[in-house]
Amino acid sequence: MTNHSALQTSQYQGDAVNGSTITVEEVRLKELQSYYIPELNSDENLDSLIRLAARICGAPIGMINFIDEDSQWTKSSVGIDVGRYPREHTFCQHTIQNDKRMVVEDLAEDNRFKNSPYVLNEPNFRFYAGYNIKGSGGSNIGTLCVIDQEPRKLTDHQLESLSILSSEVEVRLNLRKRNAELEKTATFLKNSADLMFTIDPKLYKILSINDEVQHLLGYSTNDLSGEPLTKLIHGSEFINELNRWADSNDRPDHFSRQTLIKSANENCFWFEVTLSEKKGLWYATAKSIQKMKEIEMSHQDTLNILTQAQRIAMVGHWVWLPQQDILTWSPQLHQLMRTDPDTFEPSIERFEEMLPGEEDVQKLTDAVTRVIGGGEFIPCEHKVTRADGEQIHVIERAEVYRNEEGAPVKVMGILKDITQQKESQMKISESLHEKELMLGEIHHRVKNNLAMISGIIQLEMSSSEPDSESIQSILTRIQSLALVHENLYQSDSFSKVPFGSLLEDLISIAAKNASGDHAPEITIESVPVDININQAIPFALAINQLIYACLGRDPNPITISLDEVDEQVRLQIYKTGDACSILKYDITSSNDELSRELFHSLLKQCGADYKIDLDDFNIKLVLSFIKSNIKGSSDSQLFMN
Structure with missing residues (x-):
């Protein structure tokens, strides 16, 4: 037969409807944690209570248990070892689901427990009676129970005794919890203050003080008990301010000031004293700030130097x-x-x-x-x-x-005050911006002027019979220069030319002027390469010279590539043809003295090397140089006199 009080179905099922059953368990577990059960070692008071419970009920086994999320902790027992047991096989996990108790007269006849390993196997439990141990918040945090290996019944007197004993366990646990909280508070208070003392607000007498006064100031607690506050406080400023605080009708909850406190040998030390009133007494704490004051004094010389320096520097x-x-x-x-x-x-x-x-x-x-x-x-x-x-x-x-x-x-x-510095920086920034605009305008005008000269030459060529390639060559060079300046003023930098992007236009100009509409097929392979303007102009003219020479010799296809590796710029021109005609492309050995000297000058300006590689059917012209970041105008002459 099974006897138990009404289950807490209203609480648990109601919470389940609201989807918060887990929350109820979490509240219970949180309350259990507040009792620091894992830290609860052997407690003679609890041991006495469980022995008394087992004796009153005539049961060989008694336990005081606490149930967490997955375990049952047995903290006091008789007839069985204390320890930790898996919650899923325990009887007490069912007890805490009830409001007060659970009594099972024959475990082997109860469907909930008849297959329990504790019933089927050793120790072959048959009887169980458990009363809940409640926390201060009302949650069932554990049980006081008695167990027998024979089925049995308890009298009303025995049941009432178990109820009384479980309540006594609750009282002792709450007392232990309260003491632990007080110890924690005392620890925090001790860490936050060096001295703690009480004062009679009517007589300004020290009523009590903590033992730390012996270590800090050399007094015993009896030396100061009943003594006036002025025996401890040095000077009148603190006392005067304390009087004003005490006499104020709308005073703050606490009074706090820094002051000197006298030691037993009449030395003085800095403390920060905080005082508040409760139940007709003043409760005071004092925290030593002597080291902070010593730091202030040690930096006084620095403060004096700083004062002099700021007076000079405003x-x-x-x-x-x-x-x-x-x-x-x-x-x-x-x-x-x-x-x-x-x-x-x-x-x-x-x-x-x-x-x-x-x-x-x-x-x-x-x-x-x-x-x-x-x-x-x-x-x-x-x-x-x-x-x-x-x-x-x-x-x-x-x-x-x-x-x-x-x-x-x-x-x-x-x-x-850095206002003048900021204004100067602003003027410099505006000046730089104006110079950038001016430089862009100069490049733009140079490009336009070169375009005008190019137009005049083309007009002259259309109205007369050119007697040589010279005018055509000059036109190509001028157009190349104009192209470099156009790309320069359109870029974000006024000192570097995006050469990779203008190469195709540069070759197109040379091809058109050298071969007209009969230019051979040209393939261009280029990567982004930025070149300083002092190298970009002679490099562009040198390329113009090479392309003009190559296109003017034969109609075979040409492949041109531009790349950069480790700051080395390299232009390669591949052309298929008879290797015996290589001298046609070797400008450095050309019979045209002007072309030869001009090409040498351009190579020198950009610091370039020029070589020719050939086999039986292919020719490769290579022009390469190391990039330079030197800014400003070049001193070399672009054209020879």
């Missing part, structure tokens, strides 16, 4: 104390900002109001966030509107000082 400096949210400006900075030191109290917020644009505000916000987060202050430029309405450009640099915990305690910075 640079203002500022000091920001993040923990106190205090910002101070030097007189020089007030002068730069056109503010009155007597009436204007600087702060991060007021300085932010002086920033004219969102970008400037964002720069300040990022700088503050970075310092608080642990980073250094990165120099930044921004605009600021002075008190007289004038907008200036400034640059800020700063150094961050941190305490032992890494928190920023002081940020010292300078602010310099």
